Amino acid sequence: MTQTRRDLLKLGGLGLGAMAMSGLSSPLAAAMGAVTPAPRPLNILILGGTGFTGPFQVRYALARGHRVTIFNRGNKSIDWPGPVEELVGDRNEGDLSALEGREWDVCIDNPTSLPFWVRDAGQVLQGKVGHYVFTSTLSVYASNAQRGQDETAELLAYDGPDMMAETMENLRANMGLYGPLKAECEREVERWFPGKNTIIRPTLIVGPGDQTDRFTYWPLRLARGGEVLAPGDGKDPAQIIDARDLAEWTIRMAESQAGGAYNAAGPDYELHFDAMLHGIRAVTGVAAKLNWVPAEFLAEQGVSPWSDMPVWIPSQGEYAGFSSWSNAKAIAAGLSFRPLADTVSALLEWFREQPEERQSTIRAGLSPEREAEVLAAWRQR
16 A cells, blocks of 8 residues: 555544534433442533533533533534533634633643644643643554554654644644644643643544544445445454543543543454444344455555545554554553444434435545445456
């Protein structure tokens, strides 16, 4: 395969999930079940709170007995199951005045991809929060070539002219900046909150509310049935994490205030691509035939990993360890994973409740026509 790490990020790497919005339906929002109260109630500030994982964090924190404040631009209204203080500002414009003069036990920073956002938050919140939890990404690592790497692996470094001058426009134009800028955000967190921070590095975040459709492509495709183009030989690994698992564990980490960095990658066993697709097919209950097509042939046909074949990266060369990051430290710190079937069922339920226009436009993966073309070429080889 000829794609570089920068190419894959441009095609829609791990970073785009952090920018997605959710729009959760009320049935799914209410499906949390019984939640054990926290050992003690906290005053929690969530920067963001209305995106993909944020609503799950808020609901779980309320269920655990915490007091919750969210800070964002105020563009989205959500019906919360309890009292939530909502502060309005714009970090992109440097407007954090609503946070001034306030104190919280812990701050959870969800949406940040730019170092100046951390710097500005640090200027207002240093000495005003007891602990700072930063949602980062596995894309901060300098290499994906080795399997089983842990949190001590080398991080990327920003090599541009001025990291504090980078903007969301720059990032969207060049997603190759995403990993280096996130790594610099982590360093900025330590600069402002030394020894009082937790860094959470998720893999691809999936489940109900995901607007990127990267993982969603597969449940929708298998639910459609018929001849399915499946990438590789089925033995490439896949790592995902349900947004609900990530959100709930993040709240528990905020409670424990355990410091350090953690790879939030699931599941707690080695998941191969064939097992993932068979598991999804079992949930859909639809007869679908998986046609495994080698990576080399897909490359010849111009079918790209990750964007055209979501979640999938051939585990070879510089990507030999892409979906094989160690999650042992996070599991030891209490990260747990719901079954794949739960994720798929909830995701399909949520998606089928979206407006017809949204359901008609899948934002990742091959179109049915393009899939049929590639399968026809494979059969005629």
